[in-house]
Amino acid sequence: MAHFGIVCPPIPGHINPLAALGRTVTSRGHRVTFFHVAELEPKILAARLEFAPLGADHFPPGTLAQSVDHLATLTGTQSLKFAIQGAVRISELILEFAPAAIAASGVQALLVDQNEPAGATVAQHLRLPFASICTSLPLNREPLIPPPFAPWGWSDSPLAALRNRLAYAVSDHFIAPIQAVLNRYRRRWNLPALRIPDDSFSPTAQLAQMPREFDFPRSRLPAGFHYLGPWFDAAAPPVPFPFDRLDGRPLIYGSLGTLQRKDSHYFALMAEACAGLDAQLVLSLGDSTGSKIPDLPGNPLVVNYAPQTELLRRAALTITHSGMNTTQQSLAFGVPMVAIPLAHDQPAIAARTARTSAGIVIPPAKLTTARLRAAVQQALAPGNPFKASADRMSQAIQRAGGLSRAADLAEQLLPQPSP
Numbered sequence: 001m002a003h004f005g006i007v008c009p010p011i012p013g014h015i016n017p018l019a020a021l022g023r024t025v026t027s028r029g030h031r032v033t034f035f036h037v038a039e040l041e042p043k044i045l046a047a048r049l050e051f052a053p054l055g056a057d058h059f060p061p062g063t064l065a066q067s068v069d070h071l072a073t074l075t076g077t078q079s080l081k082f083a084i085q086g087a088v089r090i091s092e093l094i095l096e097f098a099p100a101a102i103a104a105s106g107v108q109a110l111l112v113d114q115n116e117p118a119g120a121t122v123a124q125h126l127r128l129p130f131a132s133i134c135t136s137l138p139l140n141r142e143p144l145i146p147p148p149f150a151p152w153g154w155s156d157s158p159l160a161a162l163r164n165r166l167a168y169a170v171s172d173h174f175i176a177p178i179q180a181v182l183n184r185y186r187r188r189w190n191l192p193a194l195r196i197p198d199d200s201f202s203p204t205a206q207l208a209q210m211p212r213e214f215d216f217p218r219s220r221l222p223a224g225f226h227y228l229g230p231w232f233d234a235a236a237p238p239v240p241f242p243f244d245r246l247d248g249r250p251l252i253y254g255s256l257g258t259l260q261r262k263d264s265h266y267f268a269l270m271a272e273a274c275a276g277l278d279a280q281l282v283l284s285l286g287d288s289t290g291s292k293i294p295d296l297p298g299n300p301l302v303v304n305y306a307p308q309t310e311l312l313r314r315a316a317l318t319i320t321h322s323g324m325n326t327t328q329q330s331l332a333f334g335v336p337m338v339a340i341p342l343a344h345d346q347p348a349i350a351a352r353t354a355r356t357s358a359g360i361v362i363p364p365a366k367l368t369t370a371r372l373r374a375a376v377q378q379a380l381a382p383g384n385p386f387k388a389s390a391d392r393m394s395q396a397i398q399r400a401g402g403l404s405r406a407a408d409l410a411e412q413l414l415p416q417p418s419p
Contacts (some may be wrong), residue, residue: 002414003031005107006049007094009087010036012258014113014135015323017045017209019230021111021133022190022361024233024408032304033097033105037090049390054097079135081174083344088177095114095185099125111412114139117200121182125189125240126144129413132201136209136345137352138197139197141218147171149345151363154216159353172196188383205409210328213396214352225408229400232309239307246301250279250316250380253301253335256342257323258286266340270319271296279380280361282311301383317379319372322346322353322361331358334394336386340364357389 004025009015012137015034022032026049038053039061045051095118102110102124110130112119137148143161150167154160165245165266172179175197183199185192194200205224208215212227252271267283274281275298283296284306293302309329313404318330322341327349330378338361341350350361359374379386401408 001029001031001342001410002218003105003107004108004410005102005105005110006032006034006112007036007098007110007116007122008034008113008135009115010040013323014038014115015047016236016325018111018113018133019044020231020233020236021050021403021406021410023047023235025409028084028252028407028411030411035094035101035109037093048073048235048237048388054099054147055093056102058080062106072151082178085198088181090116091118091181094122094384095181098122102128111410112202114197114206115200117178117182117194117197118185119190120200121194122188124191125185129415130202131205131207131410131413134206134210137210137348138215138225140201140205140206140218140219140221140225141196141198142218145216145218146348146351148345148348149384151341151351153351164205197306205413207406207409209406210324211393211400213393214328214331214356216352217357226405227400228406229397229402230261230325230332231403231406232325233330234330234405236309239305241303241310244303246314247280248284251311251314252279252319252376252380253283253306253308253311253315254279254283254316254319255306256286256321257326264319266299266321267294267302268296269367269369269372271298271300272369273376274298274300276375276404277376277380279316279376279408282306284308284311313326318359319376322350323384323405324349327353328397331393332389332397334387334391336379336384336390338362338372338379340372342365356393357385358393359386359390377392 006018008018023228026032032048033052035052035054037059038056041051048199072222099122107291110128111133112130113133113135126240144156146164147167179194186193208227209231211229252274281300283300285304287304312329312335313332315335318327318335318337320337320339339350339353341347341362342364354361360379
């Protein structure tokens with residue numbers, strides 16, 4: 001039996017797929033421990049994995065929830081700047097407290113989210129093998145691949161390469177505070193300085209929870225990079241839902257993930273757009289704390305938190321903020337999407353949805369009830385091309401290997417016994 005550790009950003013979009021991978025690894029007889037702020041312990045234990053808190057006295061309970069709530073009120077550059085500030089604080093916490101906690105636990109290999117480079121620095125400091133995990137879009141840089149926050153599509157023109165280069169320069173400006181913290185500890189530990197995020201990626205294994213067919217064309221990925229499709233399983237903590245209220249009409253599933261305000265006007269807009277259609281709208285507010293359910297037009301079925309994959313198995317269409325998990329899970333079940341990318345990497349994910357023709361993308365600045373209603377009707381029309389494209393993506397996901405292949409690659413990190 002081996003012992004794996006997980007280090008990732010403290011938000012559900014990153015925790016949930018890594019928890020699914022952790023459960024797959026534990027099903028093979030290994031131990032898996034999450035290392036993070038104490039506030040996450042109930043969630044990790046509910047996911048049936050072990051947990052080790054970091055710096056409890058330096059990150060009081062409730063701090064993370066307050067930060068996430070504030071992030072939900074921000075958009076655009078403000079949202080990005082606040083996210084960077086939070087990332088700096090989390091990086092300092094991991095760099096300061098994780099080495100001792102991981103060393104004391106006897107962990108033999110680490111699974112580190114690409115978006116948490118402090119975990120990679122700790123792995124290198126402790127001389128532990130580690131895999132870089134792409135729970136969202138791969139951060140690997142190439143001249144023709146736009147940065148993971150860019151809303152534009154792929155092009156092989158010199159002008160596109162120049163635009164990407166300028167965008168990466170902007171990205172480097174924003175992440176400079178994170179790089180500064182990382183390199184301060186790396187100097188202390190006699191590790192080479194990081195110039196760009198790619199310098200923190202594992203030379204052995206980089207695992208992406210998306211199929212190759214969903215990404216833009218890449219030509220410079222390392223040999224250890226693997227596209228594996230989305231990571232979710234039937235062993236996730238159960239979520240109650242009134243399935244008896246589904247009425248048999250085509251199901252439209254609407255979700256903005258877990259980082260948006262629960263009273264967002266987007267939910268009302270979805271309800272208005274779907275009112276009167278021959279379909280049933282189910283809206284998940286993404287709030288597990290049990291907020292008051294709002295009154296919305298058209299009598300949709302609204303819940304604070306939904307068993308997403310169970311609903312997507314039955315869905316005809318997803319209306320989504322274009323988060324990676326919802327996008328990949330929709331495609332896994334061949335469900336086309338209407339994407340409303342709101343912040344962070346969502347515009348870049350939506351650009352890939354548009355390129356694969358698996359959905360219709362409406363930028364928030366152009367969103368109206370009429371435009372959303374027209375897109376929903378178009379995506380539900382018999383014989384529409386979006387459903388066929390989503391089905392092709394579903395087939396690609398089935399071929400990609402998923403959690404089983406990811407667990408195989410995780411086990412390959414472990415030292416092999418001598419013959």
